[in-house]
Amino acid sequence: MDFLRSLSIFGDTAPRESFQELIEIIQAQADLDAQFDVSDIDHIERWTSCIYMALPIFTRGASSSKFLNYFAKQIVPVFDKIPEEKKLDLLKTVAASSPYAVAQDSRQLLPSVVQLLKKYMPGKKVDDINHNYVECLLYTFHHLAHKTPNTTNSLCGYKIVTGQPSDRLGEDFSEHYKDFIERLTGTEDTVRAASKRLTQGMADFNKAISSAKTEEEKTKIKADQQKSTMTMRSYNNILAMSQPLHGKSPLFIGDKKITLSWMEQPKKPAASTAGLDVHYQMLNFIQINLHFFLVNSSLLMFQREEDPTC
Known part of the structure; x- marks a missing residue:
């Protein structure tokens, strides 16, 4: 296939269609047309692995729509039933892909993210929270809301004015705002207390x-x-992510100010090699992690040529 040849180039001239075709292969492996089954651990792991492998391709303009829509429509409604050890993997991959979501997908996914945030952010100070879940969800919330800020008016009671009918400024969402701020405050109080205890122990x-x-x-x-x-x-x-959300018209973080805790902390590369480093890291990542996808897809195409009933 023509797009495979472009993988050896991976420069600025590589056609966007090539990356989109590669994404479609990964989507097929993730089985995004199938009904999500919480008891099918293999499907959960495949979905997580596939979206993770697709991350470098999202950065080049390939669409993440099918993955994010599947998460919102198929996974979030049954999130409580997913094994605990798999939940964090799902949230991590969605968080990592959220910077590449377009506005339309962000509008569709935000209600699901807010739903999960309310589940894991306490309305008052408690002994502990699942900080990994909350970190993932707040990061996702910021990046999605940055693309479509007025969507948060009806979800969180904000008063963000864009001049569009979707601002819904004539409606009263004050209870949503009160509830969301209480949850932010309870989460912050819990985290500060836990952080103090942890600092004492780390010494x-x-x-x-x-x-x-x-x-x-x-x-x-x-x-x-x-x-x-x-x-x-x-x-x-x-x-850092909760404090900016207290205002009626908050500014959402849509850049790289926040590095997720499990990711390598950023270092300033040498100016002369920065572009090449990104170039080769992306190339090696996809060549190594997607090799079996390409092989499997090629075998499947060969089988279909040999036997059209496959």
């Missing part, structure tokens, strides 16, 4: 490493230290 890690008697003990302590560092990043992200 003891270096002492524990120094006093460890075996390498096995040191390895375990270092792993716990790394986990605590990641948790602290998550807490900081939650506070």
